[in-house]
Amino acid sequence: MLLIYTHKLTPRVRYIFKHILTRILQIPIDFTMKVEEFVAHNGPKFSYTKVALGKEFFVKSHELLFQQGIKDIEITLSNWEGVPCFFLQGEKSDIPFDIFSASFYLISRYEEYLPHIKDKFGRFKAIESLAYKNGFLEKPVIDIWAYKFLTELKRRFPDYGYKNRSYQYISTIDVDNAYAYKYKSFVRTVGGFLKDAYQVKVFNLWDRFAVRFNIKKDPFDTFQKIINFKKEHDVRTIFFFLIGDYTSYDTNVSASKSKFKLLIKDMVDYARVGLHPSYYTMKNTEMLKKEKERLEAITNIPATRSRQHYLRFTLPDTYQKLIDLEITEDYSMGYASMAGFRASTCTPFYFYDIDFEIQTPLKVFPFAVMDTTLNDYMKLTPKRALGKIRDLKNEVKRVNGVFITLFHNESLSGYQRWRGWSRLYGSMLKIVKS
Structure with missing residues:
Protein backbone atom coordinates (compact mmCIF):
# COMPACT_ATOMS: atom_id res chain seq x y z
CA MET A 1 0.00 0.00 0.00
CA LEU A 2 1.24 3.48 -0.95
CA LEU A 3 0.51 6.26 1.54
CA ILE A 4 -0.04 9.78 0.25
CA TYR A 5 0.11 12.89 2.39
CA THR A 6 -1.88 15.91 1.22
CA HIS A 7 -2.88 19.08 3.05
CA LYS A 8 -6.46 18.85 1.73
CA LEU A 9 -8.29 15.71 0.61
CA THR A 10 -10.83 16.70 -2.06
CA PRO A 11 -13.02 14.53 -4.34
CA ARG A 12 -10.77 15.54 -7.25
CA VAL A 13 -7.66 14.33 -5.40
CA ARG A 14 -9.26 10.96 -4.55
CA TYR A 15 -10.53 10.54 -8.10
CA ILE A 16 -7.38 11.19 -10.11
CA PHE A 17 -4.97 9.49 -7.68
CA LYS A 18 -7.10 6.35 -7.85
CA HIS A 19 -7.17 6.45 -11.66
CA ILE A 20 -3.42 6.84 -12.05
CA LEU A 21 -2.10 4.78 -9.17
CA THR A 22 -4.76 2.07 -8.77
CA ARG A 23 -6.40 1.64 -12.20
CA ILE A 24 -3.32 2.20 -14.36
CA LEU A 25 -0.44 1.17 -12.09
CA GLN A 26 -2.28 -1.41 -9.95
CA ILE A 27 -1.03 0.13 -6.69
CA PRO A 28 -3.42 0.25 -3.69
CA ILE A 29 -3.33 3.64 -1.99
CA ASP A 30 -4.40 5.44 1.15
CA PHE A 31 -4.37 9.10 2.17
CA THR A 32 -3.50 11.01 5.30
CA MET A 33 -3.64 14.67 6.28
CA LYS A 34 -1.74 13.98 9.53
CA VAL A 35 2.00 14.71 9.35
CA GLU A 36 2.84 12.42 12.27
CA GLU A 37 1.01 9.49 10.65
CA PHE A 38 2.87 10.08 7.39
CA VAL A 39 6.27 10.30 9.14
CA ALA A 40 5.60 7.10 11.15
CA HIS A 41 4.67 5.08 8.03
CA ASN A 42 7.51 2.71 7.06
CA GLY A 43 6.21 1.62 3.66
CA PRO A 44 6.34 3.47 0.34
CA LYS A 45 4.90 6.99 0.57
CA PHE A 46 5.05 10.45 -0.95
CA SER A 47 3.65 13.88 -0.26
CA TYR A 48 1.42 15.90 -2.56
CA THR A 49 1.25 19.42 -1.23
CA LYS A 50 2.69 22.91 -1.71
CA VAL A 51 5.92 22.49 0.27
CA ALA A 52 7.82 19.30 1.09
CA LEU A 53 7.63 18.17 4.73
CA GLY A 54 11.24 17.01 4.71
CA LYS A 55 13.33 14.92 2.31
CA GLU A 56 10.51 12.57 1.32
CA PHE A 57 9.45 11.78 -2.27
CA PHE A 58 7.54 14.94 -3.11
CA VAL A 59 5.19 16.11 -5.89
CA LYS A 60 4.44 19.82 -5.70
CA SER A 61 0.74 20.47 -6.18
CA HIS A 62 -0.95 22.87 -8.57
CA GLU A 63 -4.16 24.44 -7.23
CA LEU A 64 -6.52 22.71 -9.71
CA LEU A 65 -7.34 19.68 -7.53
CA PHE A 66 -8.20 21.92 -4.58
CA GLN A 67 -10.60 24.15 -6.53
CA GLN A 68 -14.29 23.74 -7.28
CA GLY A 69 -16.12 24.44 -10.52
CA ILE A 70 -14.59 25.76 -13.73
CA LYS A 71 -12.00 28.52 -13.94
CA ASP A 72 -10.11 29.83 -16.94
CA ILE A 73 -6.66 28.29 -16.49
CA GLU A 74 -3.59 29.39 -18.40
CA ILE A 75 -1.73 26.37 -19.76
CA THR A 76 1.85 26.43 -20.99
CA LEU A 77 3.26 23.24 -22.54
CA SER A 78 6.60 21.92 -21.34
CA ASN A 79 8.55 18.71 -21.89
CA TRP A 80 9.30 15.79 -19.57
CA GLU A 81 12.02 13.64 -21.09
CA GLY A 82 10.47 13.83 -24.54
CA VAL A 83 6.81 13.73 -23.44
CA PRO A 84 4.60 16.88 -23.53
CA CYS A 85 3.41 18.05 -20.11
CA PHE A 86 2.00 21.12 -18.38
CA PHE A 87 1.55 22.64 -14.91
CA LEU A 88 5.32 22.85 -14.43
CA GLN A 89 6.20 23.01 -10.71
CA GLY A 90 9.94 23.69 -10.59
CA GLU A 91 13.06 21.81 -9.47
CA LYS A 92 11.99 21.24 -5.84
CA SER A 93 9.39 18.70 -6.97
CA ASP A 94 10.65 15.16 -7.68
CA ILE A 95 8.37 15.17 -10.73
CA PRO A 96 8.88 18.42 -12.70
CA PHE A 97 5.14 19.00 -13.24
CA ASP A 98 1.91 18.21 -11.41
CA ILE A 99 1.05 14.93 -13.13
CA PHE A 100 -2.18 14.62 -11.14
CA SER A 101 -3.64 18.05 -11.94
CA ALA A 102 -2.62 17.76 -15.60
CA SER A 103 -4.22 14.32 -15.82
CA PHE A 104 -7.41 15.57 -14.16
CA TYR A 105 -7.62 18.49 -16.60
CA LEU A 106 -7.46 16.09 -19.56
CA ILE A 107 -9.54 13.16 -18.32
CA SER A 108 -12.36 15.27 -16.89
CA ARG A 109 -12.57 17.05 -20.30
CA TYR A 110 -12.25 20.31 -18.39
CA GLU A 111 -11.80 22.23 -21.65
CA GLU A 112 -15.19 20.99 -22.91
CA TYR A 113 -16.88 22.85 -20.05
CA LEU A 114 -15.22 26.09 -21.15
CA PRO A 115 -16.77 28.25 -23.91
CA HIS A 116 -15.95 26.77 -27.33
CA ILE A 117 -17.10 26.72 -30.95
CA LYS A 118 -18.99 23.55 -31.85
CA ASP A 119 -19.04 21.82 -35.24
CA LYS A 120 -22.14 21.64 -37.45
CA PHE A 121 -23.41 18.62 -35.48
CA GLY A 122 -23.13 20.41 -32.13
CA ARG A 123 -19.97 18.54 -31.07
CA PHE A 124 -16.74 19.72 -29.45
CA LYS A 125 -14.18 20.06 -32.25
CA ALA A 126 -11.00 17.98 -32.18
CA ILE A 127 -9.04 20.97 -33.50
CA GLU A 128 -10.16 22.97 -30.42
CA SER A 129 -8.53 20.49 -28.05
CA LEU A 130 -5.30 21.06 -26.15
CA ALA A 131 -4.11 17.64 -27.33
CA TYR A 132 -4.50 18.47 -31.03
CA LYS A 133 -3.06 21.98 -30.76
CA ASN A 134 0.04 20.60 -29.04
CA GLY A 135 0.54 17.46 -31.11
CA PHE A 136 -0.26 14.73 -28.58
CA LEU A 137 -3.77 13.67 -29.64
CA GLU A 138 -2.49 10.29 -30.86
CA LYS A 139 -0.66 9.55 -27.60
CA PRO A 140 -2.35 8.38 -24.35
CA VAL A 141 -0.22 10.83 -22.37
CA ILE A 142 -1.90 10.15 -19.02
CA ASP A 143 -0.87 6.48 -19.23
CA ILE A 144 2.60 7.44 -20.50
CA TRP A 145 3.03 9.87 -17.58
CA ALA A 146 1.82 7.19 -15.17
CA TYR A 147 4.44 4.69 -16.32
CA LYS A 148 7.20 7.28 -16.15
CA PHE A 149 5.99 8.10 -12.64
CA LEU A 150 6.16 4.37 -11.83
CA THR A 151 9.82 4.38 -12.87
CA GLU A 152 10.47 7.11 -10.29
CA LEU A 153 8.56 5.17 -7.62
CA LYS A 154 10.56 2.00 -8.31
CA ARG A 155 13.78 3.98 -8.06
CA ARG A 156 12.74 5.34 -4.66
CA PHE A 157 11.01 2.17 -3.37
CA PRO A 158 12.68 -0.78 -5.16
CA ASP A 159 11.53 -3.41 -2.64
CA TYR A 160 7.80 -2.84 -3.08
CA GLY A 161 5.95 -5.62 -4.99
CA TYR A 162 4.62 -3.89 -8.10
CA LYS A 163 2.03 -5.57 -10.34
CA ASN A 164 1.61 -5.31 -14.09
CA ARG A 165 -1.67 -5.00 -15.96
CA SER A 166 -2.14 -6.59 -19.39
CA TYR A 167 -3.00 -5.13 -22.78
CA GLN A 168 -6.62 -5.65 -23.89
CA TYR A 169 -8.58 -5.13 -27.09
CA ILE A 170 -12.31 -4.43 -27.56
CA SER A 171 -14.03 -4.34 -30.95
CA THR A 172 -17.16 -2.17 -31.08
CA ILE A 173 -19.59 -2.20 -34.00
CA ASP A 174 -22.14 0.55 -34.62
CA VAL A 175 -25.22 -0.60 -36.54
CA ASP A 176 -26.52 2.62 -38.11
CA ASN A 177 -27.92 0.71 -41.09
CA ALA A 178 -28.37 -3.00 -40.53
CA TYR A 179 -29.37 -3.42 -44.19
CA ALA A 180 -28.84 -1.31 -47.29
CA ASP A 218 -27.99 -7.41 -48.79
CA PRO A 219 -24.48 -5.89 -48.88
CA PHE A 220 -24.65 -4.47 -45.33
CA ASP A 221 -25.57 -7.86 -43.85
CA THR A 222 -22.05 -8.62 -42.62
CA PHE A 223 -23.05 -9.81 -39.14
CA GLN A 224 -22.12 -13.46 -39.59
CA LYS A 225 -18.76 -12.35 -40.94
CA ILE A 226 -18.15 -10.28 -37.79
CA ILE A 227 -19.21 -13.16 -35.54
CA ASN A 228 -16.87 -15.52 -37.43
CA PHE A 229 -14.00 -13.06 -36.87
CA LYS A 230 -14.94 -12.83 -33.18
CA LYS A 231 -14.71 -16.60 -32.80
CA GLU A 232 -11.53 -16.96 -34.87
CA HIS A 233 -9.60 -14.25 -33.02
CA ASP A 234 -11.31 -14.56 -29.62
CA VAL A 235 -12.31 -10.88 -29.71
CA ARG A 236 -14.50 -9.14 -27.15
CA THR A 237 -17.17 -7.61 -29.41
CA ILE A 238 -20.00 -5.15 -28.66
CA PHE A 239 -22.77 -4.21 -31.12
CA PHE A 240 -24.53 -0.87 -30.69
CA PHE A 241 -27.93 -0.86 -32.40
CA LEU A 242 -29.65 2.31 -33.58
CA ILE A 243 -33.36 1.75 -32.94
CA GLY A 244 -34.68 5.32 -32.85
CA ASP A 245 -37.55 6.57 -34.98
CA TYR A 246 -36.74 7.56 -38.55
CA THR A 247 -35.19 11.02 -39.13
CA SER A 248 -32.83 12.38 -41.78
CA TYR A 249 -29.95 11.39 -39.46
CA ASP A 250 -31.42 8.10 -38.20
CA THR A 251 -32.07 5.85 -41.19
CA ASN A 252 -31.92 2.32 -39.82
CA VAL A 253 -34.60 -0.31 -40.39
CA SER A 254 -37.64 0.28 -38.20
CA ALA A 255 -37.34 -1.36 -34.78
CA SER A 256 -40.87 -2.68 -35.28
CA LYS A 257 -39.68 -5.04 -38.07
CA SER A 258 -39.57 -8.62 -36.82
CA LYS A 259 -36.48 -9.47 -38.90
CA PHE A 260 -34.55 -6.59 -37.34
CA LYS A 261 -35.62 -7.67 -33.85
CA LEU A 262 -34.49 -11.21 -34.68
CA LEU A 263 -31.09 -9.92 -35.79
CA ILE A 264 -30.61 -8.10 -32.47
CA LYS A 265 -31.65 -11.21 -30.51
CA ASP A 266 -29.21 -13.32 -32.56
CA MET A 267 -26.34 -10.96 -31.77
CA VAL A 268 -27.13 -11.19 -28.04
CA ASP A 269 -26.37 -14.93 -28.28
CA TYR A 270 -22.86 -14.31 -29.61
CA ALA A 271 -21.71 -10.91 -28.34
CA ARG A 272 -22.61 -8.01 -26.08
CA VAL A 273 -25.28 -5.60 -27.28
CA GLY A 274 -25.67 -1.93 -26.40
CA LEU A 275 -27.85 1.05 -27.25
CA HIS A 276 -26.95 3.52 -30.01
CA PRO A 277 -29.08 6.51 -28.97
CA SER A 278 -30.36 8.43 -31.99
CA TYR A 279 -29.22 11.84 -33.19
CA TYR A 280 -31.60 14.00 -31.15
CA THR A 281 -31.22 12.16 -27.81
CA MET A 282 -28.27 14.37 -26.90
CA LYS A 283 -30.72 16.85 -25.36
CA ASN A 284 -33.90 14.76 -25.12
CA THR A 285 -34.21 12.55 -22.04
CA GLU A 286 -37.65 11.19 -22.95
CA MET A 287 -36.46 10.06 -26.37
CA LEU A 288 -33.41 8.42 -24.82
CA LYS A 289 -35.56 6.62 -22.26
CA LYS A 290 -37.97 5.39 -24.96
CA GLU A 291 -35.13 3.93 -27.03
CA LYS A 292 -33.56 2.25 -24.01
CA GLU A 293 -36.90 0.62 -23.11
CA ARG A 294 -37.36 -0.40 -26.75
CA LEU A 295 -34.01 -2.24 -26.79
CA GLU A 296 -34.74 -3.90 -23.45
CA ALA A 297 -38.11 -5.12 -24.75
CA ILE A 298 -36.31 -6.77 -27.69
CA THR A 299 -33.42 -8.35 -25.76
CA ASN A 300 -35.10 -8.95 -22.37
CA ILE A 301 -31.84 -7.73 -20.84
CA PRO A 302 -31.19 -4.41 -19.06
CA ALA A 303 -29.49 -1.97 -21.46
CA THR A 304 -26.38 -0.76 -19.63
CA ARG A 305 -24.02 0.08 -22.54
CA SER A 306 -24.38 3.04 -24.84
CA ARG A 307 -22.73 5.04 -27.62
CA GLN A 308 -24.22 8.25 -28.99
CA HIS A 309 -25.09 8.31 -32.70
CA TYR A 310 -22.79 10.74 -34.57
CA LEU A 311 -20.85 10.82 -31.28
CA ARG A 312 -23.15 13.69 -30.28
CA PHE A 313 -22.80 14.50 -26.62
CA THR A 314 -22.19 17.54 -24.46
CA LEU A 315 -20.60 17.50 -21.04
CA PRO A 316 -21.89 17.06 -18.47
CA ASP A 317 -25.51 17.11 -19.74
CA THR A 318 -25.62 13.99 -21.93
CA TYR A 319 -23.71 11.90 -19.40
CA GLN A 320 -26.02 13.06 -16.62
CA LYS A 321 -28.99 11.83 -18.68
CA LEU A 322 -27.32 8.43 -19.20
CA ILE A 323 -26.64 8.12 -15.47
CA ASP A 324 -30.28 8.97 -14.65
CA LEU A 325 -31.35 6.09 -16.91
CA GLU A 326 -28.90 3.69 -15.20
CA ILE A 327 -26.55 3.35 -18.18
CA THR A 328 -23.26 2.25 -16.61
CA GLU A 329 -20.90 2.16 -19.64
CA ASP A 330 -20.45 4.76 -22.37
CA TYR A 331 -18.34 4.28 -25.51
CA SER A 332 -18.75 7.74 -27.12
CA MET A 333 -15.43 9.25 -25.98
CA GLY A 334 -13.58 9.92 -29.21
CA TYR A 335 -13.61 12.25 -32.19
CA ALA A 336 -15.32 11.68 -35.54
CA SER A 337 -12.87 13.87 -37.47
CA MET A 338 -9.58 12.57 -36.06
CA ALA A 339 -8.08 9.40 -34.65
CA GLY A 340 -6.54 9.50 -31.20
CA PHE A 341 -7.32 9.78 -27.50
CA ARG A 342 -9.92 12.46 -26.74
CA ALA A 343 -9.45 12.09 -22.98
CA SER A 344 -5.68 11.42 -23.36
CA THR A 345 -5.98 7.97 -21.78
CA CYS A 346 -6.42 4.41 -23.04
CA THR A 347 -7.71 3.21 -19.68
CA PRO A 348 -11.48 3.10 -19.03
CA PHE A 349 -12.36 5.68 -16.38
CA TYR A 350 -15.31 6.84 -14.34
CA PHE A 351 -16.83 10.12 -15.47
CA TYR A 352 -16.11 12.94 -13.03
CA ASP A 353 -18.97 15.44 -12.99
CA ILE A 354 -17.45 18.88 -12.36
CA ASP A 355 -20.92 20.38 -11.92
CA PHE A 356 -21.46 18.30 -8.77
CA GLU A 357 -17.79 17.57 -7.97
CA ILE A 358 -18.33 13.81 -7.74
CA GLN A 359 -17.10 10.64 -9.37
CA THR A 360 -20.15 9.14 -11.06
CA PRO A 361 -20.98 5.44 -11.63
CA LEU A 362 -20.73 5.94 -15.43
CA LYS A 363 -17.63 4.18 -16.77
CA VAL A 364 -16.26 5.73 -19.95
CA PHE A 365 -14.53 3.47 -22.50
CA PRO A 366 -12.50 5.75 -24.82
CA PHE A 367 -12.03 4.50 -28.39
CA ALA A 368 -8.91 5.33 -30.42
CA VAL A 369 -10.04 5.06 -34.03
CA MET A 370 -13.18 4.81 -36.19
CA ASP A 371 -13.52 3.45 -39.72
CA THR A 372 -15.40 6.51 -41.04
CA THR A 373 -12.68 8.79 -39.62
CA LEU A 374 -10.05 6.97 -41.66
CA ASN A 375 -12.15 6.86 -44.85
CA ASP A 376 -14.39 9.95 -44.88
CA TYR A 377 -12.44 12.51 -42.86
CA MET A 378 -8.77 11.55 -43.24
CA LYS A 379 -9.25 10.22 -46.80
CA LEU A 380 -6.77 7.38 -46.23
CA THR A 381 -6.39 4.32 -48.44
CA PRO A 382 -7.13 1.00 -46.68
CA LYS A 383 -3.37 0.28 -46.59
CA ARG A 384 -2.55 3.62 -44.94
CA ALA A 385 -5.55 3.22 -42.61
CA LEU A 386 -4.13 -0.10 -41.43
CA GLY A 387 -0.81 1.62 -40.74
CA LYS A 388 -2.58 4.27 -38.65
CA ILE A 389 -4.39 1.56 -36.66
CA ARG A 390 -1.08 -0.24 -36.09
CA ASP A 391 0.55 2.96 -34.78
CA LEU A 392 -2.31 3.61 -32.34
CA LYS A 393 -2.34 0.00 -31.17
CA ASN A 394 1.42 0.18 -30.50
CA GLU A 395 0.91 3.32 -28.39
CA VAL A 396 -1.68 1.47 -26.29
CA LYS A 397 0.36 -1.70 -26.00
CA ARG A 398 3.40 0.21 -24.70
CA VAL A 399 1.37 1.16 -21.63
CA ASN A 400 -0.64 -2.10 -21.40
CA GLY A 401 -3.87 -0.19 -21.97
CA VAL A 402 -7.21 -1.02 -23.58
CA PHE A 403 -7.32 -0.54 -27.35
CA ILE A 404 -10.87 0.09 -28.57
CA THR A 405 -11.87 0.42 -32.23
CA LEU A 406 -15.16 1.57 -33.74
CA PHE A 407 -16.30 -0.05 -36.98
CA HIS A 408 -19.66 -0.22 -38.74
CA ASN A 409 -21.18 -3.34 -40.28
CA GLU A 410 -21.28 -1.35 -43.55
CA SER A 411 -17.50 -0.99 -43.81
CA LEU A 412 -17.05 -4.78 -44.06
CA SER A 413 -19.31 -4.83 -47.12
CA GLY A 414 -16.88 -3.31 -49.60
CA TYR A 415 -19.98 -1.65 -51.06
CA GLN A 416 -20.18 1.84 -52.59
CA ARG A 417 -17.95 4.20 -50.57
CA TRP A 418 -16.47 1.16 -48.79
CA ARG A 419 -15.14 -0.40 -51.99
CA GLY A 420 -11.68 -1.79 -51.22
CA TRP A 421 -12.22 -1.70 -47.45
CA SER A 422 -13.89 -5.09 -46.90
CA ARG A 423 -10.67 -6.82 -45.76
CA LEU A 424 -9.52 -4.05 -43.39
CA TYR A 425 -11.40 -5.35 -40.33
CA GLY A 426 -9.95 -8.85 -40.60
CA SER A 427 -6.44 -7.50 -41.22
CA MET A 428 -6.80 -5.19 -38.25
CA LEU A 429 -7.77 -8.05 -35.91
CA LYS A 430 -4.57 -9.89 -36.79
CA ILE A 431 -2.56 -6.80 -35.86
CA VAL A 432 -4.38 -5.85 -32.65
CA LYS A 433 -4.35 -9.42 -31.33
CA SER A 434 -0.66 -10.05 -32.15
Missing part, protein backbone atom coordinates in the same frame (compact mmCIF):
# COMPACT_ATOMS: atom_id res chain seq x y z
CA TYR A 181 -32.12 -2.34 -48.95
CA LYS A 182 -33.88 -5.15 -47.07
CA TYR A 183 -36.78 -4.62 -44.67
CA LYS A 184 -37.15 -0.92 -45.46
CA SER A 185 -40.70 0.44 -45.60
CA PHE A 186 -42.63 0.58 -48.88
CA VAL A 187 -42.37 4.38 -49.01
CA ARG A 188 -38.59 4.35 -48.43
CA THR A 189 -38.11 1.57 -51.01
CA VAL A 190 -40.10 3.37 -53.71
CA GLY A 191 -38.33 6.63 -52.85
CA GLY A 192 -34.97 4.88 -53.15
CA PHE A 193 -35.87 3.44 -56.57
CA LEU A 194 -36.99 6.85 -57.84
CA LYS A 195 -33.88 8.59 -56.48
CA ASP A 196 -31.53 6.03 -58.07
CA ALA A 197 -33.44 6.29 -61.37
CA TYR A 198 -33.31 10.11 -61.34
CA GLN A 199 -29.54 10.04 -60.63
CA VAL A 200 -29.06 7.27 -63.24
CA LYS A 201 -27.41 4.95 -60.71
CA VAL A 202 -27.93 1.78 -62.73
CA PHE A 203 -25.90 -0.52 -60.48
CA ASN A 204 -27.75 0.73 -57.38
CA LEU A 205 -31.08 0.11 -59.11
CA TRP A 206 -30.07 -3.46 -59.92
CA ASP A 207 -28.72 -4.09 -56.39
CA ARG A 208 -31.86 -2.68 -54.83
CA PHE A 209 -34.05 -4.86 -57.06
CA ALA A 210 -31.90 -8.00 -56.59
CA VAL A 211 -31.83 -7.69 -52.79
CA ARG A 212 -35.55 -6.95 -52.50
CA PHE A 213 -36.38 -10.07 -54.51
CA ASN A 214 -33.78 -12.29 -52.77
CA ILE A 215 -31.61 -12.70 -55.86
CA LYS A 216 -28.56 -11.54 -53.89
CA LYS A 217 -27.65 -10.89 -50.27
